[in-house]
Amino acid sequence: MSENIMLKKSDFESDQAVRWCPGCGDYAILAQTQKIFPEITTEKEKVVFISGIGCSSRFPYYMNTYGFHTIHGRAPTIASGLKITNPDLSVWLVTGDGDGFSIGGNHMIHLLRRNINLNVMLFNNRIYGLTKGQYSPTSEQGKITYSTPMGSLDYPFNPSKLALGAEASFVAKTIDRELIHLQNMIKRASEHQGTSFIEIYQNCNIFNDGAFSELTDKTTKSDRVLSVEHGKPMIFGADSNKGIMLDGTTPRVVEIGKEFSLNDILIHDEGDRFIGDMLSNFTSSDTFPEPIGVLYCKERPTYDDLMVAQMGQAKHQSEKSLSDLLNAGDTWEVE
Amino acid sequence: MSKKIYKETLDHVTIRFAGDSGDGMQLSGGRFTQTSAVVGNDLSTLPDFPAEIRAPAGSLAGVSSFQIHFSSHEIHTPGENPDVLVAMNPAALKVHLKELKPGGTLIINKNAFTAKNLSLAGYETDPSEDGSLLDYYSCHFIEMSKLVTEACSDLELSPKIVDRTKNLCALGVLFWMYDRPLEPTVDWLNKKFKSKPEIIEANVRALNSGYNYGETAEIFTTKYVVEKAQLPKGKYRNMNGTLASCLGLLTASQKSGLPMTFAGYPITPASNLLHTLSNWKSFGIKTYQAEDEIAGIGAALGASYGGALGVTASSGPGIALKTEFLGLAVMTELPLVIINVQRGGPSTGLPTKTEQSDLLQAMYGRNGEAPIPVLSATTPGDCYFAAYEACRVAVKYMTPVILLTDGYLVNGSEPWLIPNPDDLPEFKTSFAKESSNGEKFKPFQRDENTLARPWAIPGTKGLEHRIGGLEKENISGNVSYDSDNHELMIDLRAKKIQKITNEIPETKIFGEEKGDLLILSWGSTHGACRSATETLLEKNAKVGHASIRWINPLPSDLGGIISNYKKVLIPEVNSGQLRKIIRSEYLVDAIGLNQMKGKPIGASSIVKKAEELMNE
Numbered sequence: 001m002s003e004n005i006m007l008k009k010s011d012f013e014s015d016q017a018v019r020w021c022p023g024c025g026d027y028a029i030l031a032q033t034q035k036i037f038p039e040i041t042t043e044k045e046k047v048v049f050i051s052g053i054g055c056s057s058r059f060p061y062y063m064n065t066y067g068f069h070t071i072h073g074r075a076p077t078i079a080s081g082l083k084i085t086n087p088d089l090s091v092w093l094v095t096g097d098g099d100g101f102s103i104g105g106n107h108m109i110h111l112l113r114r115n116i117n118l119n120v121m122l123f124n125n126r127i128y129g130l131t132k133g134q135y136s137p138t139s140e141q142g143k144i145t146y147s148t149p150m151g152s153l154d155y156p157f158n159p160s161k162l163a164l165g166a167e168a169s170f171v172a173k174t175i176d177r178e179l180i181h182l183q184n185m186i187k188r189a190s191e192h193q194g195t196s197f198i199e200i201y202q203n204c205n206i207f208n209d210g211a212f213s214e215l216t217d218k219t220t221k222s223d224r225v226l227s228v229e230h231g232k233p234m235i236f237g238a239d240s241n242k243g244i245m246l247d248g249t250t251p252r253v254v255e256i257g258k259e260f261s262l263n264d265i266l267i268h269d270e271g272d273r274f275i276g277d278m279l280s281n282f283t284s285s286d287t288f289p290e291p292i293g294v295l296y297c298k299e300r301p302t303y304d305d306l307m308v309a310q311m312g313q314a315k316h317q318s319e320k321s322l323s324d325l326l327n328a329g330d331t332w333e334v335e
Numbered sequence: 336m337s338k339k340i341y342k343e344t345l346d347h348v349t350i351r352f353a354g355d356s357g358d359g360m361q362l363s364g365g366r367f368t369q370t371s372a373v374v375g376n377d378l379s380t381l382p383d384f385p386a387e388i389r390a391p392a393g394s395l396a397g398v399s400s401f402q403i404h405f406s407s408h409e410i411h412t413p414g415e416n417p418d419v420l421v422a423m424n425p426a427a428l429k430v431h432l433k434e435l436k437p438g439g440t441l442i443i444n445k446n447a448f449t450a451k452n453l454s455l456a457g458y459e460t461d462p463s464e465d466g467s468l469l470d471y472y473s474c475h476f477i478e479m480s481k482l483v484t485e486a487c488s489d490l491e492l493s494p495k496i497v498d499r500t501k502n503l504c505a506l507g508v509l510f511w512m513y514d515r516p517l518e519p520t521v522d523w524l525n526k527k528f529k530s531k532p533e534i535i536e537a538n539v540r541a542l543n544s545g546y547n548y549g550e551t552a553e554i555f556t557t558k559y560v561v562e563k564a565q566l567p568k569g570k571y572r573n574m575n576g577t578l579a580s581c582l583g584l585l586t587a588s589q590k591s592g593l594p595m596t597f598a599g600y601p602i603t604p605a606s607n608l609l610h611t612l613s614n615w616k617s618f619g620i621k622t623y624q625a626e627d628e629i630a631g632i633g634a635a636l637g638a639s640y641g642g643a644l645g646v647t648a649s650s651g652p653g654i655a656l657k658t659e660f661l662g663l664a665v666m667t668e669l670p671l672v673i674i675n676v677q678r679g680g681p682s683t684g685l686p687t688k689t690e691q692s693d694l695l696q697a698m699y700g701r702n703g704e705a706p707i708p709v710l711s712a713t714t715p716g717d718c719y720f721a722a723y724e725a726c727r728v729a730v731k732y733m734t735p736v737i738l739l740t741d742g743y744l745v746n747g748s749e750p751w752l753i754p755n756p757d758d759l760p761e762f763k764t765s766f767a768k769e770s771s772n773g774e775k776f777k778p779f780q781r782d783e784n785t786l787a788r789p790w791a792i793p794g795t796k797g798l799e800h801r802i803g804g805l806e807k808e809n810i811s812g813n814v815s816y817d818s819d820n821h822e823l824m825i826d827l828r829a830k831k832i833q834k835i836t837n838e839i840p841e842t843k844i845f846g847e848e849k850g851d852l853l854i855l856s857w858g859s860t861h862g863a864c865r866s867a868t869e870t871l872l873e874k875n876a877k878v879g880h881a882s883i884r885w886i887n888p889l890p891s892d893l894g895g896i897i898s899n900y901k902k903v904l905i906p907e908v909n910s911g912q913l914r915k916i917i918r919s920e921y922l923v924d925a926i927g928l929n930q931m932k933g934k935p936i937g938a939s940s941i942v943k944k945a946e947e948l949m950n951e
């Protein structure tokens with residue numbers, strides 16, 4: 001059997017029965033992951049999926065790769081330890097909005113700032129699925145849930161924006177229903193050297209059904225979703241006649257064809273942090289469409305590479321042996 | 336004008352250096368220790384730091400001390416009440432005088448007894464002037480600041496820098512009193528301040544000024560000689576518990592051939608492990624300063640999952656944070672070493688003081704039935720062997736292991752017979768391989784002898800499998816909610832830990848093997864218990880001392896040993912945690928001696944308690 005034989009989708013399917021609620025967005029994400037992985041690697045033994053706790057975090061059980069279902073919020077810590085120990089592995093972290101941004105928020109920001117070369121898939125359904133429907137840190141204010149019968153009081157945060165604020169080197173957004181787009185984002189993440197962060201809007205049809213329906217319904221989505229691509233103008237709308245224009249440093253939604261032409265429309269540049277920040281601000285606004293695609297991507301040295309380099313340097317600088325260390329300092333003989 | 340100097344031989348001496356945090360007492364103590372080691376004494380040390388890094392100069396809170404007990408025979412403790420107290424300022428005198436032995440020697444830096452310092456220490460009259468000390472102690476009021484200023488008058492150094500050398504002046508006085516050579520300290524200064532010749536010069540002059548003061552001052556009439564101790568043959572060095580722990584970890588990594596990843600978050604008194612190991616990258620040791628203690632143990636567990644020896648260390652509050660991950664390590668049956676350098680608790684407690692109060696937390700502090708092997712170190716140098724053993728057992732039995740040390744052990748030091756790593760127990764490791772007959776990999780198929788599961792690391796072809804915190808089906812490792820399987824798995828996990836009794840050598844008894852009283856200890860109480868037993872045996876008491884390394888599992892011969900004595904005494908720096916375990920395990924009426932004063936228990940209180948019990 002040759003080393004580089006192309007794997008199939010079925011090679012990535014484990015023998016465990018998938019146990020999400022029928023209709024859950026997680027199914028689509030799993031299927032697209034299994035579909036695209038043959039294009040990502042021919043060595044599935046080097047792939048490790050690590051998750052925390054939540055519906056989404058059951059994901060590793062269904063991938064026929066190495067997998068570690070850890071504890072609530074702490075997957076980034078295990079993934080970091082694993083990756084620095086064996087930088088050769090392809091490490092994937094699957095987390096939920098509660099797992100990754102409530103209990104595990106601290107680990108998440110530090111993972112992003114360190115830029116360890118691994119991939120994060122955040123299943124954002126804006127609800128706690130596994131514990132049966134409490135609001136999450138990404139739920140909109142006023143959310144009525146079991147724990148907030150009169151509406152939640154706290155203001156949500158926006159994971160992609162937070163990721164950028166934590167100095168993420170790769171931030172992408174996609175939606176469970178955008179199958180090909182989802183595959184592309186996973187592929188892109190795999191190619192990025194550094195922590196790749198993908199926020200996936202995922203419908204929890206049991207506890208938060210329709211949270212993203214505006215972005216997925218045929219009738220509304222083209223006006224509500226802006227799919228950005230590097231080097232391409234930011235246009236959207238059913239007739240591709242709307243775009244984003246910069247007025248000084250202020251973005252505006254404009255109609256193409258009348259006052260403004262295609263030339264006035266902002267061209268997406270993944271390496272431009274200003275644009276990344278701007279796009280991340282569009283989320284949940286009434287004025288702007290929801291951006292999907294790679295919002296920001298700019299490589300910088302990864303923690304694991306820097307560590308390998310430092311280890312090499314240390315080896316180079318010191319030839320001490322264990323015996324040298326044991327016998328160091330002032331010693332004396334007792335006869 | 337030469338004076339007559341008498342020489343008197345002493346068996347052992349305890350000196351305490353005390354001063355303001357800025358007075359360099361740890362340095363004086365450290366140098367006295369090194370010199371005593373080199374001249375061949377046995378010794379044991381106990382540094383004591385204030386919790387505040389920058390407590391106001393001259394305040395009671397800012398007093399730092401260092402105690403050394405050195406001797407011409409084997410000793411096991413840093414001593415209790417010192418024979419000599421060096422007090423560099425009024426606050427140091429105030430804090431420590433009550434512990435100086437009646438009739439002990441008091442050496443005072445007279446220049447620090449200023450009105451301001453006296454009032455900071457709460458003295459209404461100057462004890463160095465009012466005669467209040469003279470009746471009780473042999474007092475030497477030395478103008479150390481003045482001595483060093485005069486000695487360095489022709490050097491172009493600021494008065495402040497010169498004044499800082501007074502700790503070497505104090506050291507010089509003691510070197511004279513105890514007839515020790517100055518060369519090791521001079522050599523050390525030369526190395527330490529290589530690029531600053533004027534600093535070396537000032538310190539050497541300060542050292543000599545103290546020594547010469549002893550030589551010339553009328554009141555110093557006697558030099559004390561503490562002869563070499565008869566220690567086992569071999570090559571020695573002085574060793575503290577931090578370095579010993581780290582060397583033990585390194586030896587484990589080298590002997591097993593496993594790379595090591597150490598992940599931790601700074602906390603007193605465990606930080607020095609992270610610092611020390613961070614210098615050993617050339618040995619392939621990766622160190623990782625995590626964002627918190629949870630991330631520390633998580634990264635260590637991730638490392639173990641990846642085929643390295645994952646190690647984390649912390650103390651008090653940090654260990655509390657790691658609890659949930661301990662459960663995951665138990666459930667996934669991965670090797671992991673957790674070092675708890677115990678300090679005074681609860682909560683932030685006494686960060687710089689020692690205590691043994693986390694034993695029950697180590698034993699039971701988890702949700703569910705989650706047995707974890709727990710072992711302890713007895714002396715600073717023993718941390719080496721304990722750390723090695725922790726690693727070896729973690730890998731052999733595929734389990735997290737908790738090693739309990741404490742503030743006294745990591746900061747204390749003793750002469751250490753340098754071990755040969757070849758003499759340590761064998762440390763074999765093997766990773767699972769794809770089966771040749773195409774059989775599906777079974778991640779929870781256990782080794783018959785150890786009940787350990789295979790270590791199957793990512794990157795190995797054909798072994799792709801999933802693990803996690805959910806209960807798993809026996810053998811296949813698939814998620815299982817089956818009730819019978821759950822009970823079986825609890826049982827298997829517990830049996831596996833019990834198998835570790837096979838690793839525990841026969842418990843050695845010091846003293847009588849049968850008799851009136853067994854003194855039973857774990858961890859750093861060892862030394863005081865041993866000294867107390869020596870004293871009791873000299874008085875013909877029928878006592879024996881057993882020190883146990885492993886608390887979970889307990890040695891299999893312990894029950895029999897206990898039954899050989901009429902009574903069992905368990906001294907601990909906690910409210911009786913091992914005692915609870917021993918009582919419930921062996922149904923014996925074990926009696927405790929419990930002190931929680933932030934320092935080791937003294938041998939004398941053990942002797943007293945033992946005699947009380949035997950006279951009852």
Ligand SMILES: Cc1ncc(C[n+]2csc(CCOP(=O)(O)OP(=O)(O)O)c2C)c(N)n1
Nearest residue numbers: 053054055056072096097098099128129130
């Ligand atoms: C320490 C701890 N606290 C609480 C829980 C209970 N818990 C499990 S999953 C979860 C929230 C999951 O929400 P999210 O991360 O959004 O995942 P989803 O189920 O929505 O995919 C909670 C609170 C737990 N398992 N562990």
Ligand code: SF4
Nearest residue numbers: 021024055129204205
């Ligand atoms: S509760 Fe929601 S998120 Fe969880 S499996 Fe069901 S639909 Fe999916």
Ligand SMILES: [Mg+2]
Nearest residue numbers: 096097125127
């Ligand atoms: Mg969720």
